[in-house]
Amino acid sequence: MIHHDTQAALDRLMRFLSIEGVTGEEKAIAEDVAKALQEAGVPAEAIAYDDANTRIPVPTQTGNLIVKIPGRGALGNAEPIMFMTHLDTVPLCAGAKPRITGDKIVSGGDTALGGDNRTGCAVLVSLAAELAKQNLDHPPLVLVFCVREESGLWGARHINLEMLGPVSMGFNYDGSRPADVVTGAVGGDGWSVEIFGRASHAGVAPERGISASMVAAMALADAQANGWFGKVVKGDKAGTSNVGTIAGKDGRGAGDATNVVTDYCYVEGESRSHDMAFVDAITDAFEAAFVKAGKALVSSEGKTARVVFSRQRKYHSFSLDRDSAVVRRGIKGVEAIGLTPNPRLVNGGLDANYLSLHGIPTVTFGAGQNEAHTVDEWVDIPAFQNACRLAIALATAR
Structure with a gap:
């Protein structure tokens, strides 16, 4: 049975939603994500920034945040797997004041919320926390928090591949429904x-x-x-x-x-x-x-x-073979948490476009975002919690 501390995950999400970090100005949220990772048990020396911001042609406060977590147990020597998301929000999210209403998180003012993509940040930090807390076996993991996704996928485009190291496949969190297995994009x-x-x-x-x-x-x-x-x-x-x-x-x-x-x-x-x-x-x-x-x-x-x-x-567009290892693992992960997989293509650009171009086949899942980039934006809390469970399933699959 795949489980996690739902209250801790929700607390992380509310914490990240409260920190401003519009595209190009990700320093504060990157620092808080790094702090939260250390609170979850990730050593400081495993957390670093690449130099992507020195190659991005528009002002960018910091590089991509890259975290290396050694493998554990029976899966410890398997090929490394990447999990990724992006740190930035659209400018409309500046000044967001998140509040919980029933099973939703909404913005308390006249701004967007920032669930795109603070939900992904909270999922990845919760993954690191649960792997350590539950002492779960998993392969070596690379967690990537990209900058400037919203203004042109710049962080993923200029990611330092040497610092990233060899990874066999990737899982990106950016969207609404965890059951959607996004295998390609325009x-x-x-x-x-x-x-x-x-x-x-x-x-x-x-x-x-x-x-x-x-x-x-x-x-x-x-x-x-x-x-x-x-x-x-x-x-x-x-x-x-x-x-x-x-x-x-x-x-x-x-x-x-x-x-x-x-x-x-x-x-x-x-x-x-x-x-x-x-x-x-x-x-x-x-x-x-x-x-x-x-x-x-x-x-x-x-x-x-x-x-x-x-x-x-x-x-660049990409489309992954439905029989590829990364898609099979993604589908099995969705099934493992009791949802029905929905493999699909999307008509928007994703960080996965560039990771796939870099040679890392990457599937994207949702984490509860809804009506992103509008003042009506909201986060579906049950979907977010399922996204956290899915990350654990993907990381621990045998």
């Missing part, structure tokens, strides 16, 4: 375009101007009309796209006044699919639409806009 591009038009007096000589905002509108209308916006289906290929930002210089709105033709516009969006070639196709379609629109709008002097399109591969 890949995605982030793209942006700068449109350089020409200003002119909109009331006196609008024909001399080149409206950057109109070029953007024409391009986006063209992409939508040709089926490249939103849910994208082309034959047997499927994906999604979105336009997230339309702005001007220095974060201001595009344009300066209604009587001036807009001379600059910045547009930012994304493309996603489980097929990386189709990710490229979606992004290509947006680039073609902007280039076409830039040439189509011609001033009275025969001039056109200059369009600069950029793309960045945000994460």
Whole structure:
């Protein structure tokens, strides 16, 4: 019978939810997680930070927290297994005041809660505590608490693999239902375009101007009309796209006044699919639409806009074989705690995308998060407790 101290696990979760640590500013929560691990019996020398923050191209307070727990008993010499989660929350969680209402944890204010992903942090610390407290046999374990997941999977992308060491498989906690065995996720591009038009007096000589905002509108209308916006289906290929930002210089709105033709516009969006070639196709379609629109709008002097399109591969898709060792272990773990496994793919990026790209096949499970990234976010306490039991089952399976 797999069991754990449910009150201690809940207390850890409430403790972590109360600590601010939005993406890029994870120092305080990382330090408290490290402290909680030591309180659970993990030696200080087993806890360290990697140098991922020195390679992440945006300011990041600390590297990934990596914890090494030696194997014990009959499983002590088995291949190491990784458990991972992320430390950061979205900015909407700043100032969260968690409170328990029945079987739920909710935010007491006008912020999101931070269950994404403080639930995962509490699961991993509770796993370490229960293995020590119950003196359970387990293989060598590596616990990883990543930074900057919410702003681009940066911690997982730049994790120090030498410090991580050899691991045979990984289990990631990030989601709602523990019974969901997430075996794959989409890949995605982030793209942006700068449109350089020409200003002119909109009331006196609008024909001399080149409206950057109109070029953007024409391009986006063209992409939508040709089926490249939103849910994208082309034959047997499927994906999604979105336009997230339309702005001007220095974060201001595009344009300066209604009587001036807009001379600059910045547009930012994304493309996603489980097929990386189709990710490229979606992004290509947006680039073609902007280039076409830039040439189509011609001033009275025969001039056109200059369009600069950029793309960045945000994460690669992956899909694990249902018969692979990590998926089989995940399914057996869910069954061991009395739930029905639900193997599935998801349409969001995960730290598991990068770990799988790094050569570590990683399955993701939920830990009770619901309505993440909104002020209505809540944590399902029974699901969180099942996630803790599942971690023990995964770590101790023979």
